[in-house]
Amino acid sequence: MRLRVQGLPTAAGVTRVLSLLAVVAAVGLLPWLSGRDPALTVLRARSAEQEPTKEALDAVRSDLGLDAGPLDLLGSWAADLLHGDLGTSWVSGTDVLPSVVSGLQVSLALMGAAFALALLLAAALVAPVLVRGRRSAGAFAAMLAAVPEFLLATVALLVCGVWLGWLPTSGWQGPAYMVLPALALGVPAGGLLGRLVADALPAVLDERWVELWRGAGVSRARISAAALKRVLPQLVPQFGMAAVGLTGGAVAVETVFAVPGIGRTALGAAKSQDLPLLQGAVLALLLLGLVMGAVAAFTRRRLLGPALRDASLALPAARPVRTHPAIPLTLLTVLAVAIGWGLLRDPYTVNTAARLAAPSFSHPLGTDGLGRDVIARLGHGAAPTVGTAAAVCALSLLVALILGFLPGVAAGAADIANALPPVIVGILVAAAAGPGTGGAALAVALISWPPLAAHAAALVQEVRASAFLTAQRAIGASPSWILTRHVLPSVAAPVARHALLRLPGIALALASLGFLGLGAQPPAPEWGLLLDESRAYVERAPWAALAPAVALALLAGLAVSGAAYAQGRRVPRTGGAGSTGSTGKKKEALVEV
Known part of the structure; x- marks a missing residue:
């Protein structure tokens, strides 16, 4: 003991x-x-x-x-920091603290509106599950959650601001200026929250107590409220992580819509090397993330109540969401054809006479501001976008497998890593080492390991307690034999599948850093950088922005549909050597992808 x-x-x-x-x-x-x-x-x-x-x-x-x-x-x-002095801006010569406070106020207002919109969207996605028991909301919510904020911001600006002229596209001068930025931030967060609840509710509604309550004549509204109370405590930490995600997403959204928030302030300070202002802005963003995590932990404890505060209230395993194999196959085919077509062309040839040319037979996706072929840059940009993501994914897997055997040590570092969105770490790395592909990869790798490490730690704990390992010890098997022949094979395979499912998310994080100018630098044809370059002439040549946007959307859709198909195809494993047993199946099925 x-x-x-x-x-x-x-x-x-x-x-x-x-x-x-x-x-x-x-x-x-x-x-x-x-x-x-x-x-x-x-x-x-x-x-x-x-x-x-x-x-x-x-x-x-x-x-x-x-x-x-x-x-x-x-x-x-x-x-100086302990006395509330953040220093003096190297560029403007003014005190940093007022600028940080002003930017923080704007960001908090934007994030509050976005989170309110996210909760409304999540409620709309969960309502069909509570009323009719449908699970279709989970798949639709997953598609919304997979759309990155900077991509949705670009599309919203193009459609609602430029083409239709409904709302202002830049600045911060009234409630109307908040609508598009809040929409870009709130829709993916609402899809994530709705997906988490919609996936967990059906299994809870199948529990025995629900049947007993229905037999006793309890109203549907009261059963739904009790089911939500049963689900929410285990999901509140995920809600906190979604709120932290708003912090990172706000940097890109504030940049797209020229909102003078703390994220845009930090990015501008990093690019101008105004390090005192950057220090204050990053500290404010870090504090914001830590406070959100603390609020989520406090809310969970309040929902559980004093009797269950220190207990584990596990949810039943979620049912797999099945999808037709034609969906991921179609998305993969379209993406592969576009990339293959682009690889046959030169992405660097400049033709000023054909700049901003509309799509045609010679240029299927048009040209950019320098007359370069868009489909060529899209095809050649797949390698730096997806290839770098694969390297980061492999590094995260290695770190997770190592830290999976040190759960006590990894848990504390994971809390801090979860409070730092990729964009914030990218700003720090770019300030120290300069922007570039290597810096962006390092930034994403530093914070992409916690979910994989948590998965590995759960499997290690289970395998070590299994009966077949007890038998191996009883017959005199050495610790190294048990580790290499039983524990590692049982842990590495499911965690590797988990890492593979996170590959598109890592690619999107790298693209967001490229979009903000913190990743690959011109003239590299990286997808996020293509989006950033096309913003200056989005009104005249929207196809230059839509091409990488659609490619990223296809990649996100491929991740969602591919993960759903893989989960639906997963077959039960039997216990024994090299297996994690029935409990392991449940833990692997609950992994968030």
Whole structure:
């Protein structure tokens, strides 16, 4: 029996604190970690005409305290931070705190409207399940959840703002300016929340107590309320992660619609190397993510009540959502044909005479602002987009398999990683190492391992407690034999399938960083970068933006339909050596893809 002394920190708690301190230290050391000379940035901001002589740069470094070394720099920054001083902007020369507070207020208003819209959409998706027991809402909700915010923002701006002229497309001057950004943020979040609840409800409605209540004449409304109360406690942490996702999505949405929020402030500070402003904005975003996670944990404890606060209230395994194999096959065929067609063409040939040409036989998807063939850039962009995602996916799988054997250590770091959306980590990495494909891949890899590690830890715990391993120990099998012949094969296969299903999501995260200018740089034909380049002339040549947008949508749809088909095809496994048994099937079926 394991005893934990009251008051002593757990391994997860220690790791959580250390991970948080590491992130804060990285933010504080940004002026020192940055590969560029901060003194040159400040000198150019103060006087563009002044020559960057050694004496002038040394004077700036002395003024900023950059010549004191990294530890002194971190100490002085932390001391000022404790007194509420975020420093002075290197570009504007004004205090950082008012800019951070102003941007945070705008972002909170936008995220509040988006979350309210997400809850309304989730309720609409769940209502048919409660009223008629239909499960079709889950598949539709999954499709909505798979659409990235920056992609939906681009399409909404193009259709509702440019073509139809219904709503303003940029700025923040009234409620009308909030509609399109809130729509772009709220629809994917609402689809995710609706999918989680819609997938969990049917199994709960099949439980014995529901049948007894119906036989006793209890009203449908009361049964539905009780079923929701049964479902929500285990899903509230996912709701918190969806709220954290709004933080990362807000950066791209604020950029598309020129909303002066904290996300756009952080991105602009990273690009201009205004490191004090970037430090304040990233700290505000990190604090926002941690607060949302804490609110989700508190809400779950309140829903469970004091009697079940420390208990595990597991949900029954969700039924697999079946889909026809023709759906993923069709999406894969369309995507493969477009990519293959583009690979036969040159993506770098510039023809200014044919710039912004409409789709034709010679240019099936038209040309961009430099006259380059769009379908060629789309085809050649598949490798840097999906290929880099595959490398990140493999690295995340390796990290997850290692940390799966250290669940106490991994849990604390996972909490901090879940509070950091890819865009925020991408901003930090770009500020330190500069934008690029490698930096974007590192940013996504740093936070993509927690779901896989949690899955691996659950399977490791189950396999270690299985009867066949007890028999192996009884006959004298060595720990290395048990690990390599039984534990690893039982864990690696399902976690690898889980990682493969997350591949399109990782590709979309990389594309979002490319869209924000934090990933691949011109003239690389990366899909997110193609979307970013086409924004300047979206009114004149919408096909240049629609081509990568449709490709990303097809990739997202392929992930959803492929995962549903794979889950529907999964056959029960029998217990025994190299298997996780019946409990393992349930745990694997509950993995969120």
